[in-house]
Amino acid sequence: MARYECDVLIVGGGITAAMVSQKLSELRPAWKIIVVEAGKRLFDFDKRFEYRQRNLDYGENQWPGDFVADQGGRGIISRSMAVGGSALHFGGVCNRFSEEDTRLKSLYGLAADWPIDWKDLEAHYCEAEKRIGVSGEPGPLKEDARSQPYPMPPMNMTWNLVQLKAWAEKSGIPFWTTPQAKNTVDGYNGRSKCHRCNTCEVCPTGARYSPDFTYKQLLAGKKIELHDGTLVRKLVLDDASTKIVAAQAVKEDGSDNSVEYRAKAFVVASGYCWSSHLLLLSANSRFPNGLANSSDHVGRYMTGHLAHETRIDLDVKIYPGMNEQHSLISRQFFRCATDKPFVRHDLRVWEAAAGGPRLRDATGGLLLGDDLVSDWRARIVRGTARVRGYFDVHPDKDSRLTLDPANRNKWGDPLPVIQHKIDAASESRQAATLQHFQEIFAQLAKANDGKVGRVSSLGYQDHPSGGCRMGADPSTSVVDTHGRTHDHENLFVVGSPTQPTGGCTNATLTFVALALRSTTEIARSQS
Amino acid sequence: MNRRDALKSIAAAAALPSLTRADLGAQSPGTDLTPANISALRALAEVALPSSLGADGRDNAVRRFVAWVRGYKAGADRGHGYGNSQISPPTGPSPAAKYPAQFAALDAAAKAKGAATFAALPAAVRRAVVEAALNEPQRVTQMPARPNGNSLVADFMGLYFNGADARDLAYDAAIGRDTCRGLDGSEKAPAPLGKGLRKSFSGSRRSGK
Numbered sequence: 001m002a003r004y005e006c007d008v009l010i011v012g013g014g015i016t017a018a019m020v021s022q023k024l025s026e027l028r029p030a031w032k033i034i035v036v037e038a039g040k041r042l043f044d045f046d047k048r049f050e051y052r053q054r055n056l057d058y059g060e061n062q063w064p065g066d067f068v069a070d071q072g073g074r075g076i077i078s079r080s081m082a083v084g085g086s087a088l089h090f091g092g093v094c095n096r097f098s099e100e101d102t103r104l105k106s107l108y109g110l111a112a113d114w115p116i117d118w119k120d121l122e123a124h125y126c127e128a129e130k131r132i133g134v135s136g137e138p139g140p141l142k143e144d145a146r147s148q149p150y151p152m153p154p155m156n157m158t159w160n161l162v163q164l165k166a167w168a169e170k171s172g173i174p175f176w177t178t179p180q181a182k183n184t185v186d187g188y189n190g191r192s193k194c195h196r197c198n199t200c201e202v203c204p205t206g207a208r209y210s211p212d213f214t215y216k217q218l219l220a221g222k223k224i225e226l227h228d229g230t231l232v233r234k235l236v237l238d239d240a241s242t243k244i245v246a247a248q249a250v251k252e253d254g255s256d257n258s259v260e261y262r263a264k265a266f267v268v269a270s271g272y273c274w275s276s277h278l279l280l281l282s283a284n285s286r287f288p289n290g291l292a293n294s295s296d297h298v299g300r301y302m303t304g305h306l307a308h309e310t311r312i313d314l315d316v317k318i319y320p321g322m323n324e325q326h327s328l329i330s331r332q333f334f335r336c337a338t339d340k341p342f343v344r345h346d347l348r349v350w351e352a353a354a355g356g357p358r359l360r361d362a363t364g365g366l367l368l369g370d371d372l373v374s375d376w377r378a379r380i381v382r383g384t385a386r387v388r389g390y391f392d393v394h395p396d397k398d399s400r401l402t403l404d405p406a407n408r409n410k411w412g413d414p415l416p417v418i419q420h421k422i423d424a425a426s427e428s429r430q431a432a433t434l435q436h437f438q439e440i441f442a443q444l445a446k447a448n449d450g451k452v453g454r455v456s457s458l459g460y461q462d463h464p465s466g467g468c469r470m471g472a473d474p475s476t477s478v479v480d481t482h483g484r485t486h487d488h489e490n491l492f493v494v495g496s497p498t499q500p501t502g503g504c505t506n507a508t509l510t511f512v513a514l515a516l517r518s519t520t521e522i523a524r525s526q527s
Numbered sequence: 528m529n530r531r532d533a534l535k536s537i538a539a540a541a542a543l544p545s546l547t548r549a550d551l552g553a554q555s556p557g558t559d560l561t562p563a564n565i566s567a568l569r570a571l572a573e574v575a576l577p578s579s580l581g582a583d584g585r586d587n588a589v590r591r592f593v594a595w596v597r598g599y600k601a602g603a604d605r606g607h608g609y610g611n612s613q614i615s616p617p618t619g620p621s622p623a624a625k626y627p628a629q630f631a632a633l634d635a636a637a638k639a640k641g642a643a644t645f646a647a648l649p650a651a652v653r654r655a656v657v658e659a660a661l662n663e664p665q666r667v668t669q670m671p672a673r674p675n676g677n678s679l680v681a682d683f684m685g686l687y688f689n690g691a692d693a694r695d696l697a698y699d700a701a702i703g704r705d706t707c708r709g710l711d712g713s714e715k716a717p718a719p720l721g722k723g724l725r726k727s728f729s730g731s732r733r734s735g736k
Contacts, residue, residue: 054603056705057595058618059673061606067614079607079614089608158713184710195707205707319717321694321704357688357697359661359670359681366658372688373577376697 001258006032006225008522009247009263011232011278012270013037014085015508016495016515018211018218019131020269023516025223027523033224034261035215036249038068038231039082043212048204055202062202063088068252070409071231075401075418076304076460077273083228084211085271087508091200091325092181092208094134095505096125098143098334100344104394104501108342110425111394112500115472115481116517122147124513129179132209132512133188136179139331152184155194158322160351164385165328167316168349170447173440175328175349181209181508189213200325229253233413235266235282235291235491244291244491250411265490265526268468268497269515272302275497276401276467277416279478292468292485292493297478299401301469302420303502304461308437309388311352311453312445318383320353333389333440334504342429343436345391346505352386355379385450387441390462391433392504393426401467420461463507468497470514483518490526494518558623560593563644564630568592568683570646571633574654575684577696588687595674595686596623622676629679633660695720 008024010017013035021035042063055062066082066089080086100107102114102121114121126148128134135152138144154177157165161177168175182200186193194207206213218224229252236246244266249259268275276299280290290298328349336344357376361367367375399421403414434457441452471477474486483494496511498518503510560568572585580588599622605615633645636656642648645656660680661667667678670685687693691704700717 057673058599058603059605060600060618061604063606064604067607069614072612072614075612077612079611156710156713159716162714193710195709196713197707198704317716319698319700319702321691321702322713322717357670357693359684360668366661368575368654368657368684370578372684373579373697380697 001260002256003260003262004034004225004227005262006034007263008033008265008267008526009261010035010267010269011247012085012268012274013039013041013083013211013215013226013228014080014269014271014495015087015132015211015512016085016271017267017269018084018087018214019128019512020267020494020515020519020522021224022131022214022218023519024523025218025221027519028527029223034263035224035226036230036232036247036261037081037083037226037228038071038252039080039228040065041083041212041215041226041228042066042088043083043216045206045212048202048206052197052199052202052204056199062199068231071415073273073277073416073418074404074407075416076420076464077416077418078271083215083226088210088212089201090181090210090508092203093327093506094129094132094136094179094181094509095329095346096122096144097503097505097507097510098331100335101392101501101503107338108336110342111423112469112471112476114500115470115477116514119147120517121510121513124517125509127516128509128512131214131516132181132509133183133191134179134181134509135184137176139176139329140174141331143335144331150179152188155180155182155184155323155326158326158351160318160320160322160383161326161328161349163316163318163383164349164351167314167385167448167450168328168330168444171444173330173332173347173444175330175347178327178329178348179509180326183207190217196323198321198324227259230259231411232261232278233281233411235268235278237282237284237286237291237488242488244488265492265522267518267522268491268493269495272465272467272496273401273416273418275493275495277403279468279493280401280403281413287487292478292487292491294487295475295478297469297476299467300397300399301395301466301500302399302401302418302461302464303395303466303499304393304420304464305390305502305504306393306422307388307390307458307462308434308455309386309458310441310455312385312387312441313354313451313453314383314385314445315449316383316385318351318354318385320351320384322351324351326350329505331505341432342425343391343433344504345389345433345437347389347440348387350386350388352384353380354382354384385444387444389437389440390504390506391437392501393422393429393461394501395466396421396423399423399466418464420464461502463502465496465499465502465507465511468493469500470498471500482521483514484521484525492518492522558596558599558621558626560596560623560626564626565589565593566646567630567633567644570648570653571657571680571683573650574657575680576687579696587692588683591690592674592683592686596621596626599623622674622682625676626679629660633679636660 054060099118105113136150137154191206232249247261282291330347404417468478494515603618637645674682
């Protein structure tokens with residue numbers, strides 16, 4: 001068995017772990033930090049043009065091998081398992097939540113307040129934006145005031161977005177561009193300016209942030225050790241205290257299988273699924289329901305948000321494909337008057353294709369050559385906008401991740417199953433929320449002779465989080481405001497699992513900010 | 528990657544999918560396309576693709592289809608996508624394995640009309656043969672997002688019409704959907720395609736994701 005000792009062991013190799021290890025190495029440069037990741041390191045940046053092209057041409061994985069075949073589960077569980085995690089793929093959207101997200105109970109009597117002051121979180125948003133490298137423009141609403149400017153200027157609006165902004169604002173709703181983890185200046189954090197390749201899920205130029213860049217910098221500076229291809233199966237409790245003393249792992253390649261890590265502090269940064277999973281797997285005679293789980297809250301309150309979406313046909317000339325991932329956003333509906341029915345959501349607008357080429361016309365007649373092009377052109381005289389809003393729903397206590405004894409990996413460990421369940425109050429709002437969105441879509445369409453298409457609803461919770469929610473009360477939460485588990489003084493859970501609620505917009509920047517805030521405490525308390 | 532390196536990579540990538548004239552005539556065993564197949568594709572292009580492409584544009588479309596067939600890898604990792612719970616099954620056998628019988632059927636239909644091969648048919652008759660191939664034995668209703676072997680004609684048309692070049696043609700604008708174009712100037716409408724651009728503008732298709 002291989003054995004390693006370190007000051008801090010970080011379990012997980014995604015964006016949260018990248019940010020924690022980077023900051024920790026700055027705060028405590030003498031510490032030995034080991035990051036353990038079950039998946040591989042995909043440090044083959046020079047091949048990304050080729051991967052992108054193979055994806056465009058053949059639908060092949062643009063991040064080849066970014067998963068561990070038998071580490072899956074049931075429910076909404078991202079299969080990304082590689083150094084960089086899901087943030088290898090993410091589109092780079094870096095919206096902030098709003099103060100309302102942290103005060104749902106106080107303001108609306110709903111869900112739970114977060115045990116964190118908004119100003120404190122806002123400062124860490126600024127830090128997260130700098131470390132990731134976010135380009136953006138401040139919004140016009142005073143409630144969205146920032147203490148620091150964005151690190152980079154906003155990405156240009158394409159012709160399409162210029163037209164769509166002019167249209168959308170006729171409705172009286174203000175829109176501006178979405179902040180993104182994409183370089184708009186050359187050289188920020190050593191990476192290129194965006195070349196508008198239109199394939200942000202795999203950015204071939206490195207303009208869109210992905211955590212592999214951070215890991216490569218840390219490794220080059222010998223700031224951390226990175227043990228990839230190593231699956232942590234269990235955390236081990238000290239016989240005489242509630243401290244964690246070791247992590248037991250296996251090499252995924254089967255070579256010299258067992259590995260043991262001993263550390264002063266353990267940081268679980270394994271995302272919304274695998275963090276709770278590891279704590280549950282680590283059950284022992286003193287914590288029979290899993291580590292950090294004396295409250296029986298590990299794996300509970302799994303959360304995220306839902307969405308309604310439509311396409312609006314418009315009297316606007318749009319050229320689809322100019323920059324399909326870039327969008328407009330309005331945060332006007334992040335706020336909800338406390339004396340009105342509760343509905344909170346973001347509102348996004350993208351360019352969209354009005355119609356594509358088709359082989360047969362509406363009567364079933366074949367279209368070849370020039371006839372096909374004529375048919376296509378007739379259907380794209382007007383433009384199309386894709387409009388979507390993520391809306392705030394709150395988790396039931398029984399929105400859970402549990403272990404599935406019927407589904408095990410090759411090591412015999414039960415795999416996770418996630419069953420999301422929104423709480424009764426959220427359920428009771430569903431019809432009113434849909435009606436609200438239908439009215440918003442109609443308001444937008446009316447502004448320029450538009451027609452609203454079919455309204456579709458997201459059938460799952462997007463941007464999932466939760467499972468180890470933070471709180472001041474150890475009987476109703478798993479970790480404190482800094483991510484330290486209530487049950488174990490040297491065990492931290494950081495990032496998305498700690499979110500009590502999922503907000504109503506993309507969550508990456510929020511859980512990175514929370515993790516950076518935790519890092520300060522980890523550095524302080526373990527010194 | 529700094530700007531200079533990025534630009535070098537973009538230039539190198541742009542050269543990836545292109546084929547030379549020699550490639551078009553090359554033969555290899557298995558699922559490759561023969562010179563006779565390529566002649567048939569050229570003849571198909573004359574009736575299935577827009578006339579404004581001209582001979583060079585049609586040749587480019589044929590070249591791309593041949594390159595696609597030659598570049599196909601069976602058993603390739605198709606991943607899972609962002610946030611998906613399931614790993615996609617790997618790519619299947621090459622769709623081109625189903626093409627020889629379909630090329631043969633086109634030639635057989637041509638022989639029934641008195642020509643030696645599909646390519647030897649007059650254009651008007653060729654069109655009728657193509658329409659028949661899309662109606663029988665099974666009625667083809669759409670072009671696949673990527674060639675799947677079920678219909679040679681629909682595969683060939685789909686690879687062109689779902690591509691960035693065809694979108695540019697439809698919108699009469701140099702959108703360049705799959706090209707790394709830079710941010711500067713993107714606030715302006717894409718330039719209209721000039722006559723020459725309409726014929727020769729080349730790019731590649733993107734995924735349906």
